Amino acid sequence: MNKNNEIEVLRAIGIIFVIMAHLNGFITWSPEWLSALYAHTYFWGGVDLFFCVSGFVITKSILNFFNENNNNTYWNNVFAFWVRRFYRLVPAALFFIIVKIFISFFIINTKYFGNFAPNVLDLISQIFHISNLRYYYCVKGLSECGANSIYWSLSLEEQFYIFLPIAIFLLRKNVIYLLLAMIIIQFPIERPMFSIGWVFRSDAIAWGCLIAIASQTNIYKLIKPQLLNKWWFRSCVSFAMLAGLSVFARGEVLPFYIGMMAIPCAIMVWLSSYNEGLIFKHIRNSKTLLWVGSRSYSIYLTHTLGFYIAHHTTLVINETLSGKDTFRILFFGALITIALSEFSFRFIESPIRNKGRIISKKIIERSE
Helix, strand or coil, X not given: CCCCHHHHHXXXXXXXXXXXXXXXXXXXXXXXXXXXXXXXXXXXXHHHHHHHHHHHHHHHHCHHHHHCCCXXXXXXXXXXXXXXXXXXXXXXXXXXXXXXXXXXXXXXXXXXXXXXXXXXXXXXXXXXXXXXXXXXHHHCCCCCCCCCCCXXXXXXXXXXXXXXXXXXXXXXXXXXXXXXXXXXXXXXXXXXXXXXXXXXXXXXXXXXXXXHHHCCCHHHHHCCCHHHHCHHHHHHHHHHHHHHHHHHCCCCCCCCHHHHHHHHHHHHHHHHXXXXXXXXXXXXXXXXXXXXXXXHHHHHHHHHHHXXXXXXXXXXXXXXXXXXXXXHHHHHHHXXXXXXXXXXXXXXXXXXXXXXXXXXXXXXXXXX
């Protein structure tokens, strides 16, 4: 699939939202305007935007599965796909959990690095792709949480992409009805944070999958909204979608806010899927946003560690924290995150991903 800059911009927006959601725990300065912002919005909907983008991109890359009638060839393609996903996601994810385990062994009982044993349990749960289930039990008080709560979303994605090729094999193009059912059934359900429905939510991913499947049809071309070529309308739509995503996440507008959050995500992915500037025309070639988008997974893995280090170091040096430490924490936290994410992208993810592609290619060649 050709590079889609607007999808990359969506990835950048998704990770910016996630960081904004987590920064509230590190900020030591609380002016009225900031308190008002966090009183009426949440930004963890960036994860749902990631889910929707992922559903679109991954399904687009495996559309050939729908037309493969030879079972042996099909399953060889599936195993090759799973190998690519494993090498893309898992090694880097485990590396940074191990870093936190190492830190927690020497720095005990800190607020952000967690304790050694729970971090080891986090590692085990991520190896088996059940971090979302583990954090459901943690929040319920049935187990001590480690410092790796962000991994719940990775496990949910991994579970989905184990399930999707199996569903395609059984249903072929009728899988669209299963994806629609997943959206419709989940939509009206109230899913409080870290409830079982919250950690297994899959509506945004399903929307992305449906958009990818629809992109191969004639109706997809017919429904392209030409009005978005007008800058004022495009600006209004972009603002409304991002504002809706952050306001719905607060859970105060509607009880079924998780289902509602998936809708602006789906609309943004749909508009971005054309790659014609229908939503981010003037920023789609921004080098900064494209860098952030290309490293969004790296940043997702490293940003909590970067800000943990900045916060803990500032506390150790000053012994206490005050509002004046906010800039220091934000500056050094961002700097450490950029350095860690670039290290992860260049020296862990890229070489291991290339190895996964080579192994995947060999699996496919054996079936030909």
